[in-house]
Each structure stands twice: as C-alpha cells, then as structure tokens.
Amino acid sequence: MSGLRLADEAATNALAGELARTAPPGAVVYLHGNLGAGKSTLARAWLRAIGVEGTVRSPTYTLVERYPLAGGGEALHLDLYRIGAPGELEFLGLDEAGAALWLVEWPERGTGALPPADLHVRLEPDGAGRRARLEPGTPAGAAWLARLRPEGRLAPDS
Ligand SMILES: Nc1ncnc2c1ncn2[C@@H]1O[C@H](COP(=O)(O)OP(=O)(O)O)[C@@H](O)[C@H]1O
Ligand SMILES: [Mg+2]
Numbered sequence: 001m002s003g004l005r006l007a008d009e010a011a012t013n014a015l016a017g018e019l020a021r022t023a024p025p026g027a028v029v030y031l032h033g034n035l036g037a038g039k040s041t042l043a044r045a046w047l048r049a050i051g052v053e054g055t056v057r058s059p060t061y062t063l064v065e066r067y068p069l070a071g072g073g074e075a076l077h078l079d080l081y082r083i084g085a086p087g088e089l090e091f092l093g094l095d096e097a098g099a100a101l102w103l104v105e106w107p108e109r110g111t112g113a114l115p116p117a118d119l120h121v122r123l124e125p126d127g128a129g130r131r132a133r134l135e136p137g138t139p140a141g142a143a144w145l146a147r148l149r150p151e152g153r154l155a156p157d158s
Contacts, residue, residue: 003133005126012038015132016045019119022148024140025073025100028115030107033123035081038130042121043077043103050075050101059105064092073100080106086113119144 006012019029031039044056052067052075059065059079067075076099083089089110096115107114118141122133136142 003122003131006038006123006130006132008129009038009041012041012130012132013045016042017049018148019121020046020049022144023101024118024144027118027140027144028102028137029104029119029121030114030117030137031103031105031121031123032107037123037125039105039123040079042123043105046101046103047075047077063088064094069100071100073098075099075101076103078102078104078107078110080104080109083109086110089113117141 004015006015023029031042033039040058047056047067051070056067056077057065059077060082063078063080063083065077067077069075076094080089083106086109090113102115104110104114104117107117117137120133120135120137122135124131134145134148136145
C-alpha cells in the first residue's frame with residue numbers, strides 16, 4: 001500500500017486520534033521520518049487524545065518525557081535524535097512493563113535498547129502535506145491494523 005494522505009496538520013491529528021482510540025494496552029509505536037515529517041505533531045495529538053493536559057514538552061534533550069495516565073501506567077514519549085549511543089537509554093530507568101504507551105521518534109538510534117515496535121508509522125512529505133504508512137511489527141500490531149482498516153477513514157488512498 002502507498003499510504004494515507006495527510007493533507008494538513010489537522011489530518012495528522014485525526015490519524016493520531018484514531019490510533020489512540022484503537023491502540024492495545026502497552027503499544028510500542030516507532031515514528032519514522034526526517035526532521036519536519038510530523039512525528040512530534042502526531043505524538044502530541046496522540047497524548048492529548050489519551051487525556052494528557054498541560055504542556056507536551058519536546059524530549060529533544062531529555063530523550064524521554066513521561067506522562068502519568070488517569071487509567072494507570074504512563075505514556076512515554078521519546079526522541080532519540082540526540083542520543084549518543086543506545087546504551088544511554090538504560091540510565092533513564094524506563095519501566096517497560098508499566099508503560100501504557102511508547103511513542104518513539106528516531107527509534108533507529110535506540111536499536112537494541114527499545115522494546116520491539118508493535119506499529120511502525122512512516123511519515124514523509126507529500127506536496128504541502130504528508131503521507132503516512134502504517135506497518136505492523138508484531139502480531140498485536142497486525143491485529144490492531146486489521147481493526148482499523150475496515151473503518152474507512154484509515155483505508156489506503158491507492
Ligand atoms: N499533514 C501535515 N501537513 C502539513 N504540515 C504538517 C502535517 N503534519 C505536521 N505538519 C507540520 O510539520 C511541521 C513539523 O512537524 P514536527 O511534528 O515537528 O516534525 P518532526 O517531529 O517529524 O520533526 C510542523 O510545523 C507541523 O505543523
Ligand atoms: Mg520531532
């Protein structure tokens with residue numbers, strides 16, 4: 001499939017809302033794409049959709065921002081653009097079991113120190129908008145995508 005067309009930022013936000021609504025507990029999501037592709041936009045909208053209020057900070061320098069969730073557990077938003085080596089992740093003391101959601105920008109820089117992705121979201125420029133491709137990484141991710149696809153809004157555009 002060639003992906004979903006996201007004509008503007010509102011479309012990226014809508015995709016985030018759909019993914020947030022349907023995500024399995026503990027979902028691990030890798031957000032791929034170059035600077036400016038819309039990874040942080042998607043992550044911010046996703047966090048909002050699951051009830052995070054107040055400032056959503058960029059984890060550019062901290063590597064991770066953690067958000068306790070009303071339903072228990074916490075959402076983790078990582079941006080590994082500036083990580084020196086994947087081993088630095090070990091010092092953050094992230095609780096893999098207690099995390100209700102992982103949203104990871106620049107996941108390829110954390111190879112070996114991250115849980116495997118249930119879902120890969122690949123974002124790329126497409127004219128003034130963006131294109132998103134969704135690929136499962138685990139059986140749970142495949143089941144997730146199978147739940148989404150029949151709903152129309154996330155059907156591939158070609
Ligand atoms: N679907 C879209 N169409 C057009 N612009 C978008 C879209 N999604 C996000 N943007 C814009 O792209 C810019 C960069 O987004 P950002 O999320 O910071 O990228 P990244 O985290 O991948 O570097 C922002 O100004 C945002 O408003
Ligand atoms: Mg970003």
